[in-house]
Structures are given as C-alpha cells and as structure tokens.
Amino acid sequence: MSIRFHRDPAVTPELRDGVCALWADVSNAGGAVGFVPPVTREDIRPELVKHLAAMAEGRARLIVGQDASGTPLATAFVYANTHRLMRHWLWVYSVMVHPSLQGQGVGRELMAAVEDAARDTEGIRGLRLTCRGGTGADRFYGSCGYKEVGRVPDAIKVADDDYRDDITMWREVA
Template identity: 50%
Template structure:
C-alpha cells in the first residue's frame, strides 16, 4: 500500500481523533512513543491537543501519511528551535507508522519524506531521541542517523526497568 504524505494537513477534529487513535495503537503494540504500557484514548488526547496548539503557534509542523482511503497511517512532527544557536536543526518527534503497516518499508519512506521536507526548510540537520532496548537506534542508523549521545538508564519505563535515552543526529549538508 502506498502512503501519500502531506505537510501541515488541516488539524480538524477528525484528524486529531485519528491521530489519537493511531498513537494509542502504536503505543499498545509496543511502540516507544512517550507512554509506557497499555494506554487509552483519554491518556493520549491531552498530548494530541498540545501538539495541535504548538502546531498552530508554529513551533511544530506535522508530516502526515495517508492511505488511499484518506486514513491517517503515519506521522512525524518537526519541532523547531527558538534559540538562535540551534536554529539550523529541528527535532523529530512522535514518529509513528500504523502497526498494521509496520515491516513494509513505510518507516523508511516516512524518514525519506522527513528528510526531503527538512532540506526544503533549509535545515542543516535533524535530531531525535529514542528508547534503548528496542533496536530503534539500528533502524535510525540504517536511515543515516548517527548516535551522538546516550544516557544509560535515562528513561524509567517501570519501577525496575530503566532504558537508555539515545540521541540520534542526521546531518543534511
């Protein structure tokens, strides 16, 4: 299945609802997207609302992937730095592929679209963090990202489960 990517789609109530459902599905199938364990629509919705507000204020931009039926199936948020010494790069947040589509090359396709848009914004690099213990750093490395920092045990996912907080960097120049 091909996905069509759109930058800055209208954040309608329907799209925000789809984003919330996608985020819950990704999290509840083991995705490392800011929550731990099983989560609910009501748990995730406040974060979706914060993204909507931040996007409206220009601090974030959404790259969304839609299936042929127009359903949201992939996301990546660009987070722009306000500090003048960091304006040459953006953060990448909430990179998600619908669990039903994972393993089919859609993650690579999403990252390629991210890179294209980042270059179009005139950025020199992208930065992201990922949770250790899931192989995510290998996935991002295969797309050109380099590990540039690691905080051992920097993420507590439960009382006795600490994971490394891994910082990845993609130079665009």
C-alpha cells in the first residue's frame, strides 16, 4: 500500500473524522497514545480538538500519511516550544500508525517526514518526545535516531496495578 505524507493539510470533516478513527484504532490495538483501551471515537474527540485548536492558532502542525483515497493511516503532531529559551526545538505528540501497517516501515517514513518538517523550520535544532515504558516504543524511536535523555519511573498509570515509566527521547536535526 502506498502512503503519501503531507504537512499541514486542510482540516476537513473527513480528515478530522479519519484522524479520530485512526486514534481509536491505534488505542484499541494497545497503542500508547494517551488512552487505555477500550475507547470510542467520542472518547478521543476532545483530545483531537485540542490538537486542532493548536493548529488553528499556529502552535502545532500535523504530519499525516494517507492512502490514495485520503484515509489517514499515520499521524504526528509537531508543536512549537513557546518557552523563550527553548524555541530551538519542537515537541512531537500523538505519533500513530494504523495497526494493520505496523512493522512495514510506515512509522520510519512518518518520523522521517517529521524530521523533514523540523529541518524546514528556521532555527530548529532538535525534536523531543515522550513515550510510555513497557511498550517497545523507546526501541523504535532509538532505531530512528532518538536518544533517551530522561526517565520518570512509574509516572504513567494505565491500571490500578500497572505503572509505566515516562521516557523522554531527543533527536538532533541540525
């Protein structure tokens, strides 16, 4: 399947609903993107609206991978850092690849598109993201050139008896 990556697409109802569906699919497949399954699209929608509002305000960008019909199958939101001493790096949030495409290189293509967007942004020297421990996401990001730069033990509670580390990863892009 051919996936094309786009930066800053027009947010149409179809794109909005497609990203919401993707987020629910990834979450329900066990993806660590801010929720614990089971979730519905309605559970996801308020978080998506926050990202869309940030895009409308110019604080965030969307990188989306779509198939030929325009269905979103991979996404990442890239945020400008607003702290005056940290404007030289960007935050990366909600990195998702549809479960049916995981392990096929789409995640690497998505992260390359994120890096390209960062390189095309004047003054940006790095990317920072966090991921949930115990999922293997840190190994994936490591294979994409990110380095672990911090870890907070048991900072993420996914169940009454299941706490995970919050891992901070960094990649230079300059």
